[in-house]
Amino acid sequence: MNRERQSPTEKQKPTHVDLQALVEPFPEPMIVIGDDYRIKAANQAYIEAYAQDRRKIVGKKCHEVSHHSAVPCDLAGEDCPLKDLQNGSPHGKAFHIHHSLGGRVFANVEVFPVENPDHSPLYLERIQTSTIAHPDPEMDGLVGESPAFSRMLAAIHRVAHQNATVLLLGETGTGKDLVSQAIHKLSPRGGKPFVAVDCSGLPENLIESELFGHEKGAFTGAHSRKMGLVEAARGGTLFLDEIGELPLNLQAKLLRLLETNVYRPVGGVDAKKADIRLISATHRDLSSMVREGTFRQDLFYRINVFPVHLPALRDRPGDIPLLVETILGRLSKPSPPVSKDAMDLLLSHDYPGNIRELKNILERALILSDGREILPDHLPDLSLRSETSTSFFQEILPLAEMERKYLQWALQKSGGNNLPKLAKALGISLRTLYRKIDFLRKGLPPEENGSSSGGQEPGRLMFGNRKGETLSPKGT
Template sequence: DTCQRSGTDQHVVHSGTSGNAQIDLYPIRNDNAEVVYFLELLILIPQSVVQSAPAMVGNSPAWQDVTALIRRAAPSEAVVLLLGESGTGKELAAAAIHQGSRVRNGPFVAVDCSGLPETLFESELFGHEKGAFTGAHSRKIGLVEAANGGTLFLDEIGDIPLSLQVKLLRLLETGYFRRVGGVEPIRSQFRLISATHRPLERMVEEERFRQDLYYRLNTFPIVLPALRERLEDIPPLAKAILQRLPVAKGLHLHAGALDMLQHYDYPGNIRELRNILERAALLADDIWILPEHLPANLQHLPGQKKPGTANAVSARQSSAPGVAEIIPLAELEEQYLRWARGSYGGDRRSLAQRLGVSERTLYRKLDALRSHTEHVVEP
């Protein structure tokens, strides 16, 4: 497609294209250097860019604002700075941006800047030549070089030593670097995304972070909200996490447990929610994660529904398991029969009477249940 220039108006024409897209226009000039046409590069923005991991799930206004910015930033070449508390999903957001970028087929190299000792930082980032220092027995390719043609994600960039910040700035400005002990400049082309939980502006004021580097990194900032700022996203987040936890296969959240999860502050954010659910899954006896499976510090939080109120009766006291999500009726019946069967301790006659069905009907349903699951208790 082309964008033809006519007077002061420009018309973009598409054929058979729908969906979100990023459009870049490149001028085509004649011999007199006059722009006569624009070459149009259209890049479709995948709807799945921010749906690739549990931490990227959510429908709250705060999270929708974030996903809109991620979709906007992904196909561009802008340097992105992800800000937010630890555990809010900054690396997953960086991966989502990479997946929607022009270099999605290249490598995604993530560097935890807080985990590298200062003595090895330069070698890890830029690599080194053989004999550059004691122990350098061979040439080593650095992470910057490994990211060529892809995305370099510098996590916790606020922890980069001042002595290396100037070298990183030079790399971003020129695209060239030198290995430790090397003399030849090496070119590396990559998309840069960085992240930090530290207050970089204050660090600049305190001269603990270079101002020129900060301006270079802060081209397109995205602030990821803390989990306590989007508690309405707990139900879909918890469901997505449970679906991906091997120990939680087939488990469901009881309504009482979900209510408890929605009244906690999560100082550790999504990472803490995942740990809570993994622990609860290990404690669950059947298919339900119950309130008593959650940590003690989640018990009796302000705002929780009290036992005996609507939709908040404990699973041990209710006449049926609480349901925190919509599931197929056949699956719900299986779960209910399994729960009811265990509650009546093998007394099928009493159970049939309580359910209001004949013993034959109950036998048939239990036999069908036995053929589909190993969780039914044999009489």
């Protein structure tokens, strides 16, 4: 009997995908999910991170396991990587807080489509836990959980593995040095030197010598050759803090270094090859400096490849209790408790000095409290400000400004740790609350962002009434 011969390709063509074999080889947590978010397979790393028992995972929805939530991420006010794929993106990416067996962690989540001969949509989800930041008190690393903090972390993780120059933008005291070290640790250069330079702390006549080094006899007092910081950072990262303070002549030499990867020590003849990744930081408005002619435009474009904005502490009020616990834990063992009244004072302050100011306040409170419970009396500066502060109603304000102040007060009063509860108390949806927090972070009244706020009319109140009905136009 004659049989129809099959080609080798046809013989090897699979009739199904072995999902377990697909995820098991990976060292990081991996799962396969369907269009309905249900987990079809999970590797051992995922089991160990989230459940200890495969039977407790397979068949459940991914957000039920990772978020302890009954609804998908996009319905809880977060980005959903699966939804990105379903909407046509080649792959989805999001940065979330996950509930692992070891506690809450920041997770970089990526989702990719899987070819399936059965034609039912399947997706591969890869989870990489952050090693540089924590949403709960920790003795090292960055700490926070607010939307503004999470957005900053997502940007850090996106750029860290690249070799691109990074510009950190933020007010004094927001932690630019810690963020630069975090980027270095995540990068392929993490095992090499990290060299930090405060450009504002060096005399102008010494900056070039500090950066590029000098040869013996290059100038009066140069009795021996000195290695520059660019050479010291070879293979690693050079962090230039307050780069806006560099004089113009040094800006030209830094630009040459970045564009050619070569430099010449002071008094030297031969050029040297550099091997660094540059991270810069400033609290100044470099764009304005470019317009004023005090900062080179070509250098600005070269260092501003990937800007990362560090939020001020007043833009992440929900992180204050977490930061207080973390800072006290790092300063004292055991750390003293903080009374409710003292915490209310800490939450009501606007922190022009940001986290550096908060640490200063807490160090003083530790001394005044003799290691016992921290009370309002141990926060003398904040107590004085509280007594002399004026009420919102001492002057007539635009309603949009009043709403902004009330939202900031409500976040501080609630601690910012239970946004669904706060949204319910305000009579608005959780998604609307996230949007308003974003407005607060940007320092904009709602009516200046009409496309996002559904055409909000100036001065129109946007919070709900007693029955939860919104008082704003439709779409808010």
